[in-house]
Amino acid sequence: MAEHVRVKPLMPPGHVRTPAYLRGKTGVIERALGAFPNPEQRAYRLEAEDQPLYRVRFTMAEIWGDAAETPTDTVDAEIYGHWLERL
Amino acid sequence: MPHDHPSHSHDGTSPSGHPYRADNDTPLTYWQRMEIAVRELLVEKGLLTPEEIARQIDAMDARSPARGAAVVARAWTDPGFKARLLKDAPAACREAGVDIGPLNLMVVENTPHEHNLVVCTLCSCYPRDLLGLPPDWYKTRAYRSRAVIEPRAVLREFGVDLPESVQLRVHDSTADMRYIVLPARPEGTDGMTADALAALVTRDAMIGTGLPHRP
Numbered sequence: 001m002a003e004h005v006r007v008k009p010l011m012p013p014g015h016v017r018t019p020a021y022l023r024g025k026t027g028v029i030e031r032a033l034g035a036f037p038n039p040e041q042r043a044y045r046l047e048a049e050d051q052p053l054y055r056v057r058f059t060m061a062e063i064w065g066d067a068a069e070t071p072t073d074t075v076d077a078e079i080y081g082h083w084l085e086r087l
Numbered sequence: 088m089p090h091d092h093p094s095h096s097h098d099g100t101s102p103s104g105h106p107y108r109a110d111n112d113t114p115l116t117y118w119q120r121m122e123i124a125v126r127e128l129l130v131e132k133g134l135l136t137p138e139e140i141a142r143q144i145d146a147m148d149a150r151s152p153a154r155g156a157a158v159v160a161r162a163w164t165d166p167g168f169k170a171r172l173l174k175d176a177p178a179a180c181r182e183a184g185v186d187i188g189p190l191n192l193m194v195v196e197n198t199p200h201e202h203n204l205v206v207c208t209l210c211s212c213y214p215r216d217l218l219g220l221p222p223d224w225y226k227t228r229a230y231r232s233r234a235v236i237e238p239r240a241v242l243r244e245f246g247v248d249l250p251e252s253v254q255l256r257v258h259d260s261t262a263d264m265r266y267i268v269l270p271a272r273p274e275g276t277d278g279m280t281a282d283a284l285a286a287l288v289t290r291d292a293m294i295g296t297g298l299p300h301r302p
Binding site: 017018019021033036039053055063064069070072073074075076077078079080 | 239258
């Protein structure tokens with residue numbers, strides 16, 4: 001069963017590895033990748049907590065709406081757990 | 088036409104007809120100065136020698152798409168290896184004798200029904216241990232944005248006209264994984280050796296912007 005998630009629509013300053021074009025968008029978890037140190041802390045030499053990392057699959061229709069080139073094509077991106085909310 | 092007058096260079100072109108490139112004795116940027124300062128300090132303090140630095144640069148330059156091509160060709164000729172490669176790419180690469188260091192690698196497979204394309208929209212993440220240094224276009228804002236906005240148009244510019252019936256999957260390497268595409272084995276290659284097959288596998292075929300050569 002596909003697990004639906006939404007990327008939190010946050011716009012924090014600093015080093016963030018969640019692309020802005022995916023914030024607020026809904027996708028399904030393609031797979032869990034395991035835990036990785038949080039780059040938002042690592043970038044500033046802070047002690048980095050491990051965060052679960054997921055590959056999330058988004059449709060072009062979800063990302064670009066009516067402007068999508070081919071609505072059923074997909075983008076898979078790696079998103080850290082603290083950026084995701086389950087639906 | 089400059090090429091018609093190889094002995095003339097009054098117009099600022101070389102004898103071969105190309106413009107002279109300006110000398111690069113312009114002021115250094117902040118980061119160039121920083122790199123030189125750190126490098127000289129490391130050498131002065133005896134932590135590194137210039138020879139070690141040169142050797143490391145040689146090692147980086149020695150990485151080329153030939154490594155990725157060898158892995159692809161092995162996958163084309165050895166179904167068991169292909170299954171292991173798709174399941175655990177770092178372990179399979181090590182098994183094939185390709186040292187990919189601590190790289191977290193994923194291999195995504197092209198089939199008659201699915202095509203994969205790799206991009207890093209945030210910067211220029213690239214599986215350098217398998218493909219060498221990324222091409223300049225891979226790092227441009229144009230590729231990084233258009234690969235997720237209009238990937239089929241980008242593919243057409245690379246000479247790949249994807250039928251609408253083929254599912255396109257773009258992989259944005261935003262975090263800790265790196266990706267290479269396992270292209271579909273071209274038709275007419277039955278009986279070819281892995282070495283001969285590897286010669287058909289281009290860098291772009293492993294990024295997903297191209298297809299392997301046909302024999």
